[in-house]
Amino acid sequence: VRQNPLNPAGMTEQVTYTGPQRILSGIQPTGNLHLGNYLGALKKFTDLQAKGWEGLYCVVDLHAITFPQDPEALAGQTRQIAAAMLASGLDPDESTIFVQSSVRAHSELAWIFNCVTRMGWLEKMTQFKDKSGKDSERVSVGLFDYPVLQAADILIYKATHVPVGEDQKQHLELTRNIAARFNQQFNAPGFFPLPEGLIEGPGARIMSLKDGTKKMSKSDPAENSRINLIDDAATIARKIKKSKTDTLGDMPETVEQLDGRPEVANLVGIYAALAGQSDEQVLTEYGGKGFGTFKPALADLAVAQLSPITQEMRRLLDDPAEIDVALAKGAEKANALAEPIIEEVRRVVGFWQV
Numbered sequence: 001v002r003q004n005p006l007n008p009a010g011m012t013e014q015v016t017y018t019g020p021q022r023i024l025s026g027i028q029p030t031g032n033l034h035l036g037n038y039l040g041a042l043k044k045f046t047d048l049q050a051k052g053w054e055g056l057y058c059v060v061d062l063h064a065i066t067f068p069q070d071p072e073a074l075a076g077q078t079r080q081i082a083a084a085m086l087a088s089g090l091d092p093d094e095s096t097i098f099v100q101s102s103v104r105a106h107s108e109l110a111w112i113f114n115c116v117t118r119m120g121w122l123e124k125m126t127q128f129k130d131k132s133g134k135d136s137e138r139v140s141v142g143l144f145d146y147p148v149l150q151a152a153d154i155l156i157y158k159a160t161h162v163p164v165g166e167d168q169k170q171h172l173e174l175t176r177n178i179a180a181r182f183n184q185q186f187n188a189p190g191f192f193p194l195p196e197g198l199i200e201g202p203g204a205r206i207m208s209l210k211d212g213t214k215k216m217s218k219s220d221p222a223e224n225s226r227i228n229l230i231d232d233a234a235t236i237a238r239k240i241k242k243s244k245t246d247t248l249g250d251m252p253e254t255v256e257q258l259d260g261r262p263e264v265a266n267l268v269g270i271y272a273a274l275a276g277q278s279d280e281q282v283l284t285e286y287g288g289k290g291f292g293t294f295k296p297a298l299a300d301l302a303v304a305q306l307s308p309i310t311q312e313m314r315r316l317l318d319d320p321a322e323i324d325v326a327l328a329k330g331a332e333k334a335n336a337l338a339e340p341i342i343e344e345v346r347r348v349v350g351f352w353q354v
């Protein structure tokens with residue numbers, strides 16, 4: 001029996017889901033992808049693909065329009081994210097790479113989930129509070145409903161595992177709540193799995209290069225706060241060299257000494273995530289050395305990892321036919337999985353069958 005932290009007193013669910021294990025994750029086509037998106041998401045996707053996981057990866061354009069988007073630009077932004085997925089190493093033959101709005105069942109399941117989700121659950125969502133700011137009366141209803149659609153993205157494929165950055169933890173708890181509530185309300189134990197997040201790892205929360213207490217974010221107006229996937233090598237090196245540190249001296253020798261040094265901890269974490277090492281290993285090599293040694297090493301490592309991806313993204317975007325073929329194939333595969341599941345849902349809910 002597992003308890004859901006969003007509703008500790010309430011629902012429990014006997015874990016009886018016995019279907020196949022499957023991964024789903026999504027990325028919004030808004031703004032430029034940055035190092036946080038790469039380490040928190042894209043890199044994990046390709047690592048999981050290499051381990052043989054069945055994975056579905058979608059560009060979530062339905063989520064993007066929770067804030068107004070330029071209709072002329074949206075398809076281009078969607079293609080950019082798909083290019084980043086392919087360039088990072090996702091293979092359209094092994095994984096399913098697709099656009100959310102190409103699979104209409106996401107929206108249908110989201111509506112059904114709207115009628116299962118309680119207002120009180122959504123009112124607890126910190127991302128909504130952050131994104132709506134002081135003006136929550138004027139943002140779209142879609143922004144409030146955003147996490148319900150995210151639950152539908154995952155459960156329309158009965159996905160069991162969701163690789164994401166730490167900022168998505170609460171949305172995953174909500175997804176489990178919705179799954180458990182649906183199973184209980186419709187007397188369908190084990191119908192939906194209660195998906196697990198795959199969050200752990202040094203890349204789960206990459207912070208701004210200018211403020212170690214703030215997440216690296218697409219929407220930060222300070223361009224130097226993030227490394228974009230499309231930055232060239234010189235820009236990456238410059239941003240790392242200019243990144244904020246502190247006045248507490250050289251690189252610490254131990255992980256404990258990273259306490260109270262959020263900017264330094266972030267740089268060590270970035271190095272660790274890129275190199276596939278632990279923070280300890282990074283400090284074994286660089287502890288006691290100056291930032292004049294560490295920062296150039298980090299810049300070299302970042303450039304070595306990111307520039308092949310950037311180059312491949314540029315190549316794909318120059319002649320996007322390859323991207324479009326991959327997305328068409330992905331839409332077909334995703335629809336083939338989602339259709340029988342939405343049919344089952346319709347039966348469980350009691351909808352009219354034609």
Ligand code: TYM
Pocket residue numbers: 024025026027028029036037038039040041060063149150153154162163164165166167168203204205206207215216217
């Ligand atoms: P989005 O588009 O904001 O971000 C895409 C992925 O990047 C991760 N991420 C980070 N990881 C580490 N450090 C950071 N600074 C950082 N910033 C972003 C995010 O955690 C995410 O994994 N709601 C989702 C999109 C979504 C989704 C889904 C995800 C829609 N449906 C279903 C998983 C499953 C979002 O806004 O991601």
